[in-house]
Amino acid sequence: xxxxxxxxxxxxxxxxxxxxxxxxxxxxxxxxxxxxxxxxxxxxxxxxxxxxxxxxxxxxxxxxxxxxxxxxxxxx
Amino acid sequence: xxxxxxxxxxxxxxxxxxxxxxxxxxxxxxxxxxxxxxxxxxxxxxxxxxxxxxxxxxxxxxxxxxxxxxxxxxxxxxxxxxxxxxxxxxxxxxxxxxxxxxxxxxxxxxxxxxxxxxxxxxxxxxxxxxxxxx
Numbered sequence: 001x002x003x004x005x006x007x008x009x010x011x012x013x014x015x016x017x018x019x020x021x022x023x024x025x026x027x028x029x030x031x032x033x034x035x036x037x038x039x040x041x042x043x044x045x046x047x048x049x050x051x052x053x054x055x056x057x058x059x060x061x062x063x064x065x066x067x068x069x070x071x072x073x074x075x076x
Numbered sequence: 077x078x079x080x081x082x083x084x085x086x087x088x089x090x091x092x093x094x095x096x097x098x099x100x101x102x103x104x105x106x107x108x109x110x111x112x113x114x115x116x117x118x119x120x121x122x123x124x125x126x127x128x129x130x131x132x133x134x135x136x137x138x139x140x141x142x143x144x145x146x147x148x149x150x151x152x153x154x155x156x157x158x159x160x161x162x163x164x165x166x167x168x169x170x171x172x173x174x175x176x177x178x179x180x181x182x183x184x185x186x187x188x189x190x191x192x193x194x195x196x197x198x199x200x201x202x203x204x205x206x207x208x209x210x
Contacts (some may be wrong), residue, residue: 055117
């Protein structure tokens, strides 16, 4: 189970770095932090998993989407 | 970026449930996993979903920013009061005054309100600054 989750993390991280569209990369980062929340839950750390799900998938995605929205107008 | 109906509907239907889940995390923090910080961030992310998808005017109509600031300041003051209350009885800082779930329950609620209001205010002012420059 842990090995499969780590493999998914690796694939998602490579996708985030290599994809061209910034918006898709931000959404993939949110999926990445969702999977790391599942990993923390499997490792018996539910508190850390809740923090990761709330901060990683909620607030940091807000900040990244806001930044992408305000930097793309100057030309891609 | 064009705004679609999907974003509009999903953000409106989902954010009350995230708000409810945040309240659950805060109030049951002493029994189940969760607590003040996690619940507060869940509360803030529900408000931020409205802010990002519906715009600042919709958020300000149901959650006025002045009141969120008041909650943030009050949260800090109440936490300090609950901490310093131990000194009155000759105990240490943040010592439990009430029987077991009492003090930690109150502290969880205060921290949840403080963290939720604080993160919402940070993102709100960031959002406003970006809108003004255009």
